[in-house]
Amino acid sequence: MKKGGKNKNNKLNNKGQQNQVSNSQSSLNPAASQFFSQAKTEEEKLALLELLQKKLQEKAQQKKMEQENQDKHQHGAQCSHGSLPSPQISHEQLHMPQQNNSMNFPEFQEPTDAYRPEHNQFLQDEEEFKHFRQVVCSYFNYRTDSLKEVARMERGYHNIGANKSYLKYDFNQRLEKLKQAIELNAQFLDRIVESYHDVAFVKDPVTKVEYIPQEYVQFRDISKLRSTLKQMIRDWSEEGKIERDLCYKPVLEEFKKHYPNHIGADGKRVRALFPGCGLGRVVFDFACLGYGAQGNEFSYHMLFASNFILNMMNHAKEYTISPFIHSFCNTFQENDPFREYKIPDVNPSDCLNPEMNDDFSMAAGEFVEIYKKQPEEWHGVCTIFFIDTANDIVEYIKTIHKCLKPGGVWINLGPLLYHYAESFTEPSIELSWDEVQHVIKEVGFELTIHPQIKTHYATDPNETMMKIEYNCVFFTAVKK
Ligand SMILES: C[S@@+](CC[C@H](N)C(=O)[O-])C[C@H]1O[C@@H](n2cnc3c(N)ncnc32)[C@H](O)[C@@H]1O
Structure with a gap:
């Protein structure tokens, strides 16, 4: 299911529950963050924040009215899908799923069917499907993403130059072992989402090479994936x-x-x-x-x-x-x-x-x-x-x-x-x-x-x- 904004997704990150987002600006979206950073003094920041909150509320109200109209149009006035827990917060901000789908585990036997938009009402919601695809991509991207970490460690090792001679263990061996462990985890994670392969991969029309468009891979999802492994x-x-x-x-x-x-x-x-x-x-x-x-x-x-x-x-x-x-x-x-x-x-x-x-x-x-x-x-x-x-x-x-x-x-x-x-x-x-x-x-x-x-x-x-x-x-x- 979609989860609310950046902060919400960051909550259960790779350091477990404890690692909260400590910088308030980091919980704003990039546009809001830029807006916020224009303020110099604390007073200016507070004033801007108030303005931002007001704008969010207006947007939420407008969105709510649009949603209500749409609901009436699609399902009749009694349908409560997409109803909001708070009048100020829009569906989009809270990322409450518009449709819920109660699944029995036996139905999970064919996950391709279970999660295909044409079979699932909740995935017909464009936003929901986008989030679904981002999570699938984070699984498939685990290997690539983790190897970037190996490269970072490699740079750290080269950086110490002649001091390498003081080390007890061969650092290159650590890096090799790390690559093997990443591969082990990646094979497990690939299996989990293999039925969703087509959702994540795109074929280049000329080279026919398959790739995951990087805009689908979100850092917060990679972080959540690492928590999933620990879980x-x-x-x-x-x-x-x-x-x-x-x-x-x-x-x-x-x-x-x-x-x-x-x-x-x-x-x-x-x-x-x-x-x-x-x-x-x-x-x-x-x-x-x-x-x-x-x-x-x-x-x-x-x-x-x-x-x-x-x-x-x-x-x-x-x-x-x-x-x-x-x-x-x-x-x-x-x-x-x-x-x-x-x-x-x-x-x-x-x-x-x-x-x-x-x-x-x-x-x-x-x-x-x-x-x-x-x-x-x-x-x-x-x-x-x-x-x-x-x-x-x-x-x-x-x-x-x-x-x-x-x-x-x-x-x-x-x-x-x-x-x-x-x-x-x-x-x-x-x-x-x-x-x-x-x-x-x-x-x-x-x-x-x-x-x-x-x-x-x-x-x-x-x-x-x-x-x-x-x-x-x-x-x-x-x-x-
Ligand atoms: C801290 S984890 C605990 C997981 C599990 N109960 C355990 O003890 O290992 C909280 C879980 O609740 C889920 N969660 C959070 N808010 C939720 C909500 N409003 N509806 C359904 N699940 C939610 C999260 O995705 C997460 O997996």
Whole structure:
């Protein structure tokens, strides 16, 4: 799915959640940035910023009116597609998908069909399709992009001249190993998107050589791709079990306490929803317990990769990747970044009961947009490292409350590292945990707070000199 402006896309970057965009100007688009830099004094900057915000609001209002007219014209007045969470922010700015497409994993078997615009309403949106293509290109461009890094390191090595003789290790060997590891990762990533080859590649009419037009490759997407590789370790490697046991297991254990039987009194499967489920491991683990499980995700990077792992593996440990080669900082041993990981630790299709097919699905799209239209549908909602991704956390809490059945249970584990906290173009309200608790109760939940959990997020399992530790809040809220 499209995600909002530059800052939004940068949020989950190659340093994990922690690396926020710190320069406010960098979250503006280039034209706005140039506009902003013309101001000399702080006062001038503030005045320009106000003007810019006013202009954005006017544009948003105009866009909204156009959209409403179009909606009425196309779908009749009741259609709520493309409705906006805030009157000041346009669809374009927030990049909310106009159409959502709930996909069952079995349909993923033919991804070419699943994602072709002619088969998907949401890809008929020109903007959406453009974003989709940019993400595909970032996958195919991984090799080229990463080799630029090798060239940078090579220059650094030449730069030290005769000082090379002091080194213990042959630096050229490091570069060779790096190229091999890049190739290993690239082969894995190519496989994930191979069915979308035609979307990314263009044939030169004269030479017939295929290439990816560079305007399709966005730096923010490359960065997100590297995060996706690291996320593979968290979700689908043996080494990731430590993080999974800290982040996913307590949530599933807590759910089991509330619904010990996976079949309800009505004879139907008890079902829970996992918003912002990343690469989908927790959804899979939950389905393996016999419950109905639906993941929800709006990032194409995540959706492509989870589809690949969940539906297209022949056996466990089929692929080998080295996700931590993109930084040599804070390492203890020369070879640490080259550590290889076997993916996936289990083959999902070996573990999952075929009867579960109808009850194990992934809904692609923005969480609020999809689930505000599903009142009292779910027995449970499990949010892990998710609620801080909101522009408006109150809206998330209200949506969770709305889509739960009466007596339904919301279990949350994660920090409050608000994703839009430093954005000038995206709204954000950074509520404290104290305030969040109040909102949860006000919205209509009975809240039970569990002891906090210290954990990492998609971190290098090697010992390194820097690891970010989160002190996560963990709670259960029952809908009154
Ligand atoms: C920090 S990651 C956590 C992923 C996973 N829950 C885990 O613990 O590994 C947050 C995820 O939520 C997704 N996300 C953020 N906002 C979303 C929204 N409004 N709707 C659906 N997914 C969203 C992001 O794409 C990202 O994959």
